[in-house]
Amino acid sequence: MSVQIVINGENANEAIQELAALSAGIAGRSVPAEAAPAPESPKTERSTRAARTKPEPTKAPPAAPREPEDEPVNDEPETDDSGASDEPIPTDVELREIARKIGQTSEGKAAIKELLGKYGVPNITAVPNEKRVAFKRDLEALAR
Secondary structure (H helix, E strand, C coil), X not given: CCCCCCCCCCXXXXXXXXXXXXXXXXXXXXXXXXXXXXXXXXXXXXXXXXXXXXXXXXXXXXXXXXXXXXXXXXXXXXXXXXXXXXXXXXXXXXXXXXXXXXXXXXXXXXHHHHHHHHHCCCCHHHCCHHHHHHHHHHHHHHHC
C-alpha cells in the first residue's frame, strides 16, 4: 500500500509548520505553537529575496545582420525537391495515415521501408520538414 502526503504552504516556512504539525500528529502528540518555526513577515521575506537577486546587466542591442556581398541574389520562391512552394508541410499524423493505408499488405510495407531508406530515415517522424512534401507525394504514388 502506498501513501502520498501533500503539504501546501504559501512559502517554505508555512510548509515547514505544516510538516511539523503532521509529524507531531503521526507521533500522537500535539505541537506547541512556539515549537513550530514562525513564518517570516512578508516585508522581511521580500527584502531577503531582493538581496539574493542580482540585477541583470543591461544588454547592448544586437548588431544588424551583415549583408552578403559575394552571394548571388535569388528572386525565385523557395521550393522543395518536387518543385512545390505553396503546399503546406504534412504532419506526422497525415503521413502516418497515408502509410497505414498502404502498409496493409506485405508489399506495401516493403515499399514504405524502401521509401524511408531512400530518404535516409528510420521512420516517418524522422523525415525532415524540407523533404516532407516530396515524401508525401512519393507515398501517395505508392497508393496508386
